[in-house]
Amino acid sequence: MNTDPLKSLRKIFGYESFRPPQQEIIEGLIRGEDAFVLMPTGGGKSLCYQIPALHRAGVGIVVSPLISLMKDQVDALKACGIRAAFYNSSMKSAEARQTLAALYNQELDLFYIAPERLLSIGFVERLHNIPIALFAIDEAHCISQWGHDFRPEYSKLGRLRQLFPNIPLVALTATAEPHTRQDIMERLGLHEAQSYISGFDRPNIRYTVLEKSKPFTQLTAFLHNRTTEAGIVYCLSRKRVENIAERLQGIGFHAAPYHAGLAPAERKQVQDDFLCDNIRIIVATVAFGMGIDKSNVRYVVHYDIPKNIESYYQETGRAGRDGMAAEAFLLFGYGDIALARGLIEKMNNPQRKRIELHKLNSMVGFAEALSCRRRVLLGYFGERLTADCGNCDICLNPPKMHDVTEDARKALSCVYRVGQRFGMGHVIDVLRGSRKERLLQLRHDRLSTYGIGKDNGQEYWSSLLRHLIQQGYLEQDLGNYSVLKLTAAARPLLRGEQSLSMAVPRVKTASVPKTMRRQTGDIDHDPALFERLRGLRKILADSAGIPPFVIFSDASLVEMSALQPNSNEAFLQIHGVGIHKLERYGTDFLAEIRRFRDKAE
Secondary structure (H helix, E strand, O other), X not given: OOOOHHHHHHHXXXXXXXXXXXXXXXXXXXXXXXXXXXXXXXXXXXXXXXXXXXXXXXXXXXXXXXXXXXXXXXXXXHHOOOOEEEEOOOOXXXXXXXXXXXXXXXXXXXXXXXXXXXXXXXXXXXHHHOOEEEEEEOOHHHHOOOOOOOOHHXXXXXXXHHHOXXXXXXXXXXXXXXXXXXXXXXXXXXXXXXXXXXXXOOOOXXXXXXXXXXXXXXHHHHHOOOOOXXXXXXXXXXXXXXXXXXXXXXXXXXXXXXXXXXXXXXXXXXXXXHHOOOOOEEEEOOOXXXXXXXXXXXXXXXXXXXXXXXXXXXXXXXXXXXXXXXXXXXXXXXXXXXXXXXXXXXOOOXXXXXXXXXXXXXXXXXXXXXXXXXXXXXXXXXXXXXXXXXXXXXXXXXXXXXXXXXXXXHHHHHHHHOOOOOOHHHHHHHHOOXXXXXHHHOOHHHXXXXXXXOOOOHHHHHHHHHHHHXXXXXXXXXXXXXXXXEOOOHHHHHOOOOOOEEEOOOOOOOOOOOOOOOOOOOOOOOHHHHHHHHXXXXXXXXXXXXXXXXXXXXXXXXXXXXXOOOOHHHHOOOOOOOHHHHHHHHHHHHHHHHHHHHHHO
């Protein structure tokens, strides 16, 4: 093994250069330092621990929450010539014994395991007898009570720092707002760890939101020109999953349902068929998709509004992992919102209820927003864009704007007058001159801002306050009952040195906007050659019993069909082609390109 991580990146994985801050993370782990890594889905988190595991003595132990994630990652690593294995409940006893023997005989570079198995009595003790390169905690948000997918079995992973104090530990996630990040680091004992926050933006994903109006018609209109593309349609209930899948099948779509109520063998078959491109559309509850590495998912549809932005961000992030253009299409209805709010209100844990209501309200704010969607989405995670994205429905079809400077100053002033100690509901009550008992007890009816906004309704002030949050003039303190606080950016607006506009609410849109040109991730290529290469990939994948994207991503095939390499040296320059893949697949793909070129001539 060479000592240069960049050489490993190029030779093994076929990538020309690191993305920021991959190299810094990798070099730190190789030196034995701990790290916390937050990168968007598809941003290259896996390389941050895979390459250090190859450069340090011993095996890299990767904690992974789902069987599907382990299998996808191990298949991809083996395709690159890396010695990798997983250990989970899906394995037969003989296979499990063989895998453990390889681990204890120091024949593996990377070993994927679920948290409960890693920390089971006996297993973790035996790890002291083998050299360990590092521990990687994937989907690390699962350890936090603030996270959207808290898993009790993750809560014991803090023991690793105590049991193996000298082994570097890296926690990785794509979805963690500030409270979750802090909680992850505290629970895992990453007190000396360097944090690497590379941002949440996925510029290749276009975000579109429509209010529900004949939702199945809206869905089929969206799917109309996407019959050859792979996608996921998320629904909140099993009954709706079954219904939508059946109706899509009835009109000719290659769709299948997926939810926790199906038999395990049936779920596995559906998932395998989707990964292998035998099924184009999965209609699923949130039981499907966490950690799925299928790189050529071109769209994600939410038939129902998710319960929080973290889930929405993670689920939409399953589209376009290859960096090519992808779409996130959300349908929301106020009935769905009321149902979700009602379920949260029934929770017995007051703190959990408060957290979930805050998260739902933030999700509703995103759905209702009439300003750049990406600004709203990234703003929730504490990231600010300096300009509108140009790749969402609002940017592509801008709504009419109106000046709200005076009302914004009223709202900001009211937040200040109530001491920056109350949430949105109370601020609105003061603005509208409410006579609620608590407001009167606090004597907030004597404030100068009391009743100055009575000419506008509750929905208007909610929209304006959310707009002020999204634009960075206010922040909500989730850890303190979602109270509103002024930011430094609010001062010029309050002093009258700055103006503010907000979109006029638009009427319900009954049809899906026309598809615009794909802005990101696509290059000019020959679509006929791309289809032939995709067909070859499918044949080779079926023969090997692996998903097609494990051989090459769609992005690699697009580049091949654009550049049409005619030698091993040229083929090795294609994104995603390393030495092992050149040796294994180069002859077949170069021959197919040659046949296509000869026929064209």
